[in-house]
Amino acid sequence: MDIALITYVGLPELTEDDRRLLEPLRARGLRPRAVVWDDPGVEWECFRLAVMRTTWDYFLKPADFLAWLERVSPRVDVLNPPDVLRWNSHKSYLLELAGKGIPVTPTVLCPRGRAASLPALAAERGWGSVVVKPAVSGSGRLTRRFEPERLVAEGQAHLEAVLAEGDALVQPFLPALHEGGERSYIFFEGVFSHAVVRPRTMEAPGDTVPDGVALAPRADEVALSERVLAATPGRTLYARVDVATGPDGTPLLQELEVIEPRLFLGASEGAPERLADAIVRYVSR
Template identity: 80%
Template sequence: MNIALITYTGLPEMTVDDQRLLEPLRARGLMPYVVVWDDPKVDWTRFQLAVVRTTWDYFLEPEAFLAWLERVGSQVKLLNPPDVLRWNSHKSYLLQLAEQGIPVTPTALCPRGRKVSLPALVATRGWRAVVIKPAVSGGGRLTRRFEGARLADEGQAHLDLVLAEGDALVQPFLPELHEKGERSYVYFDGVFSHAVVRPATMEASGGIPDGVALAPLAEERTLAERVLAATPGRTLYARVDVATGLDGNPLLQELEVIEPRLFLGASEGAPERLADIIAGHIRGLSR
């Protein structure tokens, strides 16, 4: 049984962390191949299953990526499912989850091309410091923090820059997130696997930092499972990133179901658990 583990040109062998999955898959009689998502030479019909892993440039060509999902999803079973990936690709999903009663980091969605006064927005929301980011992005790209006198000049200029490219999000800066880190809860097939804590990601940080194993907190795990229950589709893998709000309560910072680091090395047996579930999907296809 051939399995495609999907990456991008900048990581043709995937990350060291994801490579931990290769041997457990082989031990279960599966043949994994690492494949670049937009390589035109790939024959997707030779695979029984394709698993999206490190497509870390998808947000640079979002329309091409969404078209690729449609095309490849019609040729091979793709996990996570295309509908879920499409929904998760634009961070407006945070507002949709908030409408369902999920406590999320407060978020103002600013549509592309529309003039938005950052000082007026901040005054209306009562925020003292904000984080501005694209609604379609990853790895902290164009994610920056502004406060005080910088809001009206540098902050406004950055918001205008993001809006010239696409939709933007403006969120309050959460001090505890940057002082104590972001907690990431990893689930395989909807079942909790492990949790890590890691520094918050900003553009200047140079990528996604490593995570340190974390004993799950009951209140945060309950939040994570509410988020998964509200997700419009079953997921092979999901990472729920939790932050502490200004009132001290946990908030959903992001739900990552496209190409998240899963920190497989942070929990003993995590690669084997994920390989078991992938093997189960393969068995289900052959029935």
């Protein structure tokens, strides 16, 4: 069976990490092939399954991406499921999960076209340093941190620049995230696979970044991750739950990545095989 591993034009042969999945899939009788998501010449009906991997430009043209998903999903099974991809593509999902009782990094959504004062938002909530980012984004694009003395001029100007393109998020800066790194918990079919501490460098499309460092999972962070996945509107083939430490030491959801996350397959022995087995189980149904 032919399996499409979906990527973007900047990585036509996938990342080194994702290429670790190729041999396990072949060993299980599947024929994996890297496919650029917006290549107009792809005959999607030829594939049994399309697995999203490194579509690291979807947030630069989100309307095109969602329209492509609408066109392709009737022609081939797409994983993660299209409804989950659409839901995860706008970071307002953080507010939805918070409304379900999930501990989430405090987040304010600033809608495009509506005036917002960054100094006022920070003052009302008692935040010092804040992070401003687009609600539809990836790879750290337009994500910036501002100290209190920079909120009025630089911070406000940046917020307005983000709002000129779309919705924006404002969050408090968590010192523990900077000091200890962000922990990522990777799941296949909702089952915990492995955990890593992610490098703190921004991951730009096409950049070569070091693998995450293997992390002994913390029970409270695994439990949080499982709650997040249980509250996600659909089952997932793969998911990465990024966790940070809040001011009181408890874990908080920083982001849920179910579109195109690095899965750090090289950080855990057997991880590529576990994902390949999950794909085989899907196509065998």
